[in-house]
Amino acid sequence: MNKDEGVRRAVTMRDVAREAGVSVSTVSHVVNNTDARIGQDARERVLRAIDELGYRPNAMAKNLVKGSSRFIGLVADAIASTPFAGRIIHGAQEEAWQHGHVLLVANTEGNTAAEASAISMMLEHKVRGILYSTWYHREVAVPAGLAAPDTVLVNCFSAQADVRAVVPDESGGGHDATRMLLDQGHRHVAFLNTRAPSPAREGRLLGYRRALAEAGIAYDPGLVFQVRPEQEGGFAAVPALLRSPATAVFCHNDRVAMGLYDGLRDRGLRVPDDLSVVGFDNQEVIAAHMRPPLSTVALPHEELGRRGVRVLLGLEPAEAGPIAVNCPPVHRRSIAAAEPR
Amino acid sequence: MNKDEGVRRAVTMRDVAREAGVSVSTVSHVVNNTDARIGQDARERVLRAIDELGYRPNAMAKNLVKGSSRFIGLVADAIASTPFAGRIIHGAQEEAWQHGHVLLVANTEGNTAAEASAISMMLEHKVRGILYSTWYHREVAVPAGLAAPDTVLVNCFSAQADVRAVVPDESGGGHDATRMLLDQGHRHVAFLNTRAPSPAREGRLLGYRRALAEAGIAYDPGLVFQVRPEQEGGFAAVPALLRSPATAVFCHNDRVAMGLYDGLRDRGLRVPDDLSVVGFDNQEVIAAHMRPPLSTVALPHEELGRRGVRVLLGLEPAEAGPIAVNCPPVHRRSIAAAEPR
DNA sequence: GTGAAAGCGCTAACAA
């Protein structure tokens, strides 16, 4: 309870120097492995002193003199609700780590005030840059104060052309998902898309149409249905779907597919025998454990985080416009070959 | 590309002082609102200079002189796989924020080396303390290096009695879940528990038995089944369950309940009419969108994070042993009243 | 009321 319980005045470089009988600069050199040539025994004495005393460098002092920290700020809008943000953080963390940087994470849960204060706190800590991320792919207004140090948008983008962004390749994902179905011989592929306009909605549709075109199949608007992007949406679409000639369905996301499974099962229909299904997102907890396990296309959240820090650190070749990250297909068991006719 | 693009030498307190025609100490006083009596006009000149110059305090310098940072470290073992860690982070973040602290997050994804380096990096940044958290409730060995500054375990605990911990009240949760069923008149309540020993398994079983006892119902071991704690487990349990007299089932977690729903549906049985079901965890994405929506008991991850920082900051009365956080029941629509007999 | 000055722990010239 009293002021220095457990704190016992940290040992500093000076203490080490004194113990080793050398100067602080010598200690500094051995600690940092600079190219200065330090004598064998001086080095050894220092090393010994370091671990006898349990010396641990003070990162704040170091950063102060170097003028910049090894921090990368990550502000996320919804860390709590889905695993998505977690995956972005994870990817960013790993990459940052690899380059000797540390993540400062702030969650704003949509609160603008929290966001402003998070950003300002990060700036005060002289972060190397800030990753601004959203839990679903969308356009954002870059908050004031950002762009001051380097900013990169992750899983979102801005009309403000000068701020870099990395986003999932929705269209490529839509294309690949559709291809998974086409490759099994399906000709009537329905698409349960969401109703609300969004990069996901438009992008995936584009990809779907492109895949159809490549396969020489005419686009049939009657095969794309508007649904709520949740279990309920997939479930509700079943009657209409069964009235259509579709033998395969591309769902806007895994949750829709889950609802679809349910509706089908209620009617004694089976996936994939009666209908082949492919999802989008690859939400492990859901997709991998449905019956049958759901083939889908993964939203590359980790990669988004990783690439985000790479562009922040200038490791990625500059590109005009957002960097689109590939959404890799995940093959499981919800797709069967179309009946030959 | 060149060394100081965008960096333009940060404006310091000295710049502000010069601009305002006062000394740095005066600036410091107004910035920090110390109780020093600063004249009206000096104060105003300083404030004006601050925002003309766009001054922003350097947190590193400040921390250096104060000797301690406002950082709280949070090391998590699995931020990516589930939303669980995200909720802990969120809770911790909010509480830390409220007390003027910032979260330094590191994810170790089970890797011991990463963990050690994360901890050491946090220590170098002179964090106020470290929250060590796991994504599922379990016993851990406190990593070396921890306990040096204040450490608190979140969602885990250690035999090492001296390190504080905050964990979910599994037994209370098991009790309440069972009660939800009992309250509707069910007398034969099955329990689909996991097989692997764990605090969750033992705790929930304890709670289940306690609730039964309170209701004057004899414990029937034949009503507790061992299943894999996933969809597959719930699904596989259906035959045995149907052979039992159970009219209600308490599932080890929501995923098991999800598999159970599936198996039941395959047999044309309906929840809750044919069988009442209650889960555990309250995984939103799943539980809230099943058909019918699943009644369950929530794992209080946010609260765990929040309480974690509270005990770290010494805001929580000390307690012997881990602090058990309540798991609140979430009523949805998977429970029906038992048939009167 | 306000300012001068001494550090916080460390790095980086530069001297020796």
Add this chain to the structure above:
DNA sequence: TTGTTAGCGCTTTCAC
């Protein structure tokens, strides 16, 4: 090969 020294940006006595 090693030591001296001047800061990094800020807080905080202590004088004036």
